[in-house]
Amino acid sequence: MIAGLGLLVGIILGLMLQPDVPLWLEPYLPIAVVAALDAVFGALRAFMDGIFDDKVFVVSFISNVLIAGLIVFLGDKLGVGGQLSTGVIVVLGIRIFSNVAAIRRHIFHA
């Protein structure tokens, strides 16, 4: 309930403030969002499984974002930023799919 409200508040804030993305953050923001999305679905799945721990959620959320950003940064420095971003997105996408599948099994028993 409060979690859903938090999401709503964040979206509304973003829509109302409409901040410009600073230039240095531009390549990392999409990856960071996807990584955070992965952490959120992972947390939801853990919650469904009854093993949710808020400390683990916080740590995984932050470390996911940081590691994703770090990989993109490294890729930029090595000259393979685009490919590495794609790789990270693919991996995170697979994880999101498997998490969503587990959640789906919990909710619909199918």
Next chain:
Amino acid sequence: MSTGTDMPDESAPQLTGRARLGERLKRPISRGQITAAVLLAVLGFAGVVQVQSIGAADVYAGQRQEDLIQLLNSLAAASQRTENEIAQLEETRSSLRNDTDSRQAALEEAHREADVLGILAGTLPAVGTGIVVTVQDPSGAVGTDQLLNGLEELRDAGAEAIEINETVRVIAQTSLTDGQNGVIVDGVQLSPPYTIKAIGDPHTLAGALDFTGGFTDAVELPGIGGRVLVDEADNVEIATIRAPAPSEYAEPLQNE
């Protein structure tokens, strides 16, 4: 991974996931809920910002390659056209400016020429270096012959404006006739002594009158008994002017 997604503990669930979710929704306040809310707020904020920045920046993101190439080509052509237009307009501007400049120069030249011609034609008053010649004629024997001679000499010496007795401006059409008590210049009866003012180089003008057998000699011949005084002056003023005489027969030859 430490995302809390480690091996779902399917072996000992006291509740199904759905029931647990439903129960938690009814019981809102807990530390975990608040943490999740904060993190989800951050996620929502970042997601919306990213979506908006993408939406604002990439109008052409979804277009096909051929379309993009065509778009690029048409933009390049448009910029080429615009540059051509700029070049053309700049050329026009510079030619107009040149035109104005040359027109200005021509106008100034014309003004200068009009001044010179005005002085020569006697329509403008003039001032400058020159000489003042006083011809005394006690016996009344100085006439057209001598004066005409003198005026011719002054002309030859480059006099730009000549005036006699401060009454008659001598110009190209000036005529001299012998009268009863002196000469008649352009219909004006003048009486001696004659004062001839001429603007030009003073030395040259004085020299033109002074040579052997010249004006001075002719006037001072024993038979005539006149006397000539030549004063070189820095500031000879000729105030008499002539109305411009319209030419009755001659017309300017049009060159164009």
